[in-house]
Amino acid sequence: MPDPSIRKIVIVGGGTAGWMAAAPLAQRFAGATNATGTVRCEVVLVESPDIGTVGVGEATLPTIRAYNQSLGLDGADFVQRTQGSFKLGIEFRDWGRVGHRFFHGFGDFGPAIQGLSPWQHWLRLQREVDKLPSYEDWSTATAMAKGNRFTPPEPGAPSAANAYSFAYHFDAGLYAAYLREYAMARGAQRVQGTIVDVELRPEDGFVAAVKLQDGRRVEGDLFIDCSGFRALLIGGAMQSPYEDWSSLLPCDRPRPCPASASRR
Numbered sequence: 001m002p003d004p005s006i007r008k009i010v011i012v013g014g015g016t017a018g019w020m021a022a023a024p025l026a027q028r029f030a031g032a033t034n035a036t037g038t039v040r041c042e043v044v045l046v047e048s049p050d051i052g053t054v055g056v057g058e059a060t061l062p063t064i065r066a067y068n069q070s071l072g073l074d075g076a077d078f079v080q081r082t083q084g085s086f087k088l089g090i091e092f093r094d095w096g097r098v099g100h101r102f103f104h105g106f107g108d109f110g111p112a113i114q115g116l117s118p119w120q121h122w123l124r125l126q127r128e129v130d131k132l133p134s135y136e137d138w139s140t141a142t143a144m145a146k147g148n149r150f151t152p153p154e155p156g157a158p159s160a161a162n163a164y165s166f167a168y169h170f171d172a173g174l175y176a177a178y179l180r181e182y183a184m185a186r187g188a189q190r191v192q193g194t195i196v197d198v199e200l201r202p203e204d205g206f207v208a209a210v211k212l213q214d215g216r217r218v219e220g221d222l223f224i225d226c227s228g229f230r231a232l233l234i235g236g237a238m239q240s241p242y243e244d245w246s247s248l249l250p251c252d253r254p255r256p257c258p259a260s261a262s263r264r
């Protein structure tokens with residue numbers, strides 16, 4: 001249970017971040033009641049019907065599977081509902097220098113052989129064998145990706161058939177909708193309205209409530225800011241400064257494009 005003084009959690013924003021926050025909170029707390037039947041913690045999400053979400057195609061890392069598993073989501077249902085596909089790694093082109101490429105296959109290269117990692121064996125073989133295949137060719141994930149094939153890792157003793165990992169590509173808008181259904185089925189409440197003001201507690205300056213355009217006021221004990229680039233609570237009400245990292249980044253824009261994939 002959360003801190004007993006937290007009786008109501010308010011999430012601001014209903015994009016992927018908002019519903020990803022709401023789903024586990026609802027799973028753990030929203031329906032829980034104490035001995036007298038009183039709900040111990042409400043989970044409320046406020047989202048604007050007038051301000052859209054980013055909701056593009058999302059590429060993820062294998063850690064997304066741990067999140068989905070913690071909610072008990074069914075993998076096949078999830079892929080179908082989010083128009084997802086499987087992702088075995090990331091290809092970096094012209095990364096270190098123009099013309100250079102490498103494929104980062106997710107997961108490991110297999111169990112240790114005679115107590116040494118496959119990497120160490122490959123290094124030794126490189127000295128002894130002419131034209132040794134590159135290290136990435138020993139990765140099951142990379143080999144599958146190159147062959148445009150996928151199968152999930154097999155359960156059982158560690159082997160090359162289960163050392164790799166995978167993630168997903170999916171439609172972020174559908175993922176948010178999927179988690180919304182999940183969270184609301186477990187007691188999360190959805191409030192649709194545009195926040196026009198944030199009320200702070202005079203005693204400590206923390207958020208007390210958000211005020212909506214239609215006059216409603218949503219108060220809470222814990223607020224989670226998932227309002228995207230607007231950063232309504234963090235940047236706006238709390239005035240936490242934005243840290244600009246653009247000078248450190250080699251990229252300064254995404255280029256989305258729709259694509260369709262044929263099924264094999």
Ligand SMILES: Cc1cc2nc3c(=O)[nH]c(=O)nc-3n(C[C@H](O)[C@H](O)[C@H](O)COP(=O)(O)OP(=O)(O)OC[C@H]3O[C@@H](n4cnc5c(N)ncnc54)[C@H](O)[C@@H]3O)c2cc1C
Nearest residue numbers: 013014015016017048051053054058059194195227228254
């Ligand atoms: C082209 C592109 C490609 C991307 N690719 C990837 C990727 O491959 N992998 C990855 O992990 N990420 C990717 N991202 C980033 C990721 O998609 C976004 O960071 C994420 O979708 C943002 O979700 P969010 O919930 O934080 O914000 P948003 O989707 O912006 O949602 C904000 C929410 O806040 C609400 N809100 C805002 N203001 C108010 C208000 N005044 N009152 C009430 N509600 C309000 C809105 O209604 C909305 O519900 C990509 C982004 C872009 C643009």
